[in-house]
Amino acid sequence: MNFRLLGNRVNPLFSNTFVLAPHVVSFKPVNNCDMNASFFDKHSIRLIQAPMAGSQNHRLAAAVFLAGGLGSIPAAMLTTEQLQTELSAFEDAIASLTDIPLQWGGCLPVNVNFFCHTPPTEQLEKEAAWRQQLTPLYQAHGIDPQSVGSGPGRAPFSEESLKLMGQFKPAVVSFHFGLPKAEWVQQLKSWGIQIWSSATTVQEAQWLEQEGVDAVIAQGLEAGGHRGMFLSEDLSTQMGCLALLPQICKAVKLPVIAAGGISTAAAVSAAKALGANAVQVGTAFLTSHEATTSALHRQALMSDAAKHTALTNLFSGRPARGIVNKFMRDFGPLNPEAPAFPLATSAVAPLRAAAEAKGQSDYSPLWSGQNASDCQALPAADIAHKLLQGWT
Numbered sequence: 001m002n003f004r005l006l007g008n009r010v011n012p013l014f015s016n017t018f019v020l021a022p023h024v025v026s027f028k029p030v031n032n033c034d035m036n037a038s039f040f041d042k043h044s045i046r047l048i049q050a051p052m053a054g055s056q057n058h059r060l061a062a063a064v065f066l067a068g069g070l071g072s073i074p075a076a077m078l079t080t081e082q083l084q085t086e087l088s089a090f091e092d093a094i095a096s097l098t099d100i101p102l103q104w105g106g107c108l109p110v111n112v113n114f115f116c117h118t119p120p121t122e123q124l125e126k127e128a129a130w131r132q133q134l135t136p137l138y139q140a141h142g143i144d145p146q147s148v149g150s151g152p153g154r155a156p157f158s159e160e161s162l163k164l165m166g167q168f169k170p171a172v173v174s175f176h177f178g179l180p181k182a183e184w185v186q187q188l189k190s191w192g193i194q195i196w197s198s199a200t201t202v203q204e205a206q207w208l209e210q211e212g213v214d215a216v217i218a219q220g221l222e223a224g225g226h227r228g229m230f231l232s233e234d235l236s237t238q239m240g241c242l243a244l245l246p247q248i249c250k251a252v253k254l255p256v257i258a259a260g261g262i263s264t265a266a267a268v269s270a271a272k273a274l275g276a277n278a279v280q281v282g283t284a285f286l287t288s289h290e291a292t293t294s295a296l297h298r299q300a301l302m303s304d305a306a307k308h309t310a311l312t313n314l315f316s317g318r319p320a321r322g323i324v325n326k327f328m329r330d331f332g333p334l335n336p337e338a339p340a341f342p343l344a345t346s347a348v349a350p351l352r353a354a355a356e357a358k359g360q361s362d363y364s365p366l367w368s369g370q371n372a373s374d375c376q377a378l379p380a381a382d383i384a385h386k387l388l389q390g391w392t
């Protein structure tokens, strides 16, 4: 055990309690970024803060890292310039930790997450028909239907993203909705970057293994946000974490990260018992001090409303889990007439803005997993420490 390094990682706010970052306790120097199979053991990474586009930035990622987990920076709703700013800010946030370059072999100790959907072909007619359906709502909120835009709200991994990853060399790049071009994945791997991706079925996990990923995120049906499904659009293929995790562990030789509904130390222990190498937690961090979750979203998460979530395609075009609100009740939660992902985003955007200005979340995507009952307004480090107690 290297006490000099441990000393660097003590959070002064909690210096009388258990706060030592476990990924420092097992510190072993490495010479490059090639941390492949033993990544989780080598770095004692057992808790990954789930990437949550629109609800967090480098601050949450850095806070969770400093508390002993691995933080994530979601890129899906950022331009390349914005992502660059986020990564630089993350670097600054951990700059005082002098042992990091040695310990992480020159990689930035963070997971950068991308969507990798194929952008849909133009759907001008479908988008127009959808806006037509929403016209009474636009009128009720004083919005000129002619002013409602169209186009995508989220961008997939691109050549520019690849270049930026080459510049910052994060320890992990994770994907949602499959994988981008094989040559891009190879390039990332050649820099020693770990590649992870979400699997929502056993078949997806096996496909990802064949494509050479380093770890699979078993995303159970309880999970908040978008389903990462990519081999099938059939929602009846989706299963809860308790069923999915052991089946994926049995079917692939890769490390498996459990995600979906994990919000307590007991749930972390359960995931470990079922064969997970680590857990990925999203919803429990949404009400942390460092998350950028809006006040309305936080309020919903900590209210009785959060007891009822559903998969909806109304906000983006793909099924994603959120707290049921007026828009979902009146138009869905799933509606085949909503434009394809990510085109549905723009039609609801002005309604969301108008309602939010009046303090209403009727048209906001209130992403949440099925278990928000443990959400608390706490520093992310406190949440991370509680969860990590489940891994001992």
Ligand SMILES: Cc1cc2nc3c(=O)[nH]c(=O)nc-3n(C[C@H](O)[C@H](O)[C@H](O)COP(=O)(O)O)c2cc1C
Residues within 6 Å of the ligand: 050, 051, 052, 053, 055, 074, 075, 076, 113, 114, 175, 176, 198, 219, 222, 223, 224, 225, 226, 259, 260, 261, 262, 280, 281, 282, 283, 284, 367, 368, 369, 370, 371
């Ligand atoms: C608000 C929110 C946003 C999310 N955004 C992303 C994202 O950008 N990329 C991604 O891979 N997963 C995203 N997810 C899914 C998480 O990675 C993870 O699967 C999920 O949070 C785990 O379930 P839990 O929310 O019950 O902890 C999001 C989840 C939430 C709650």
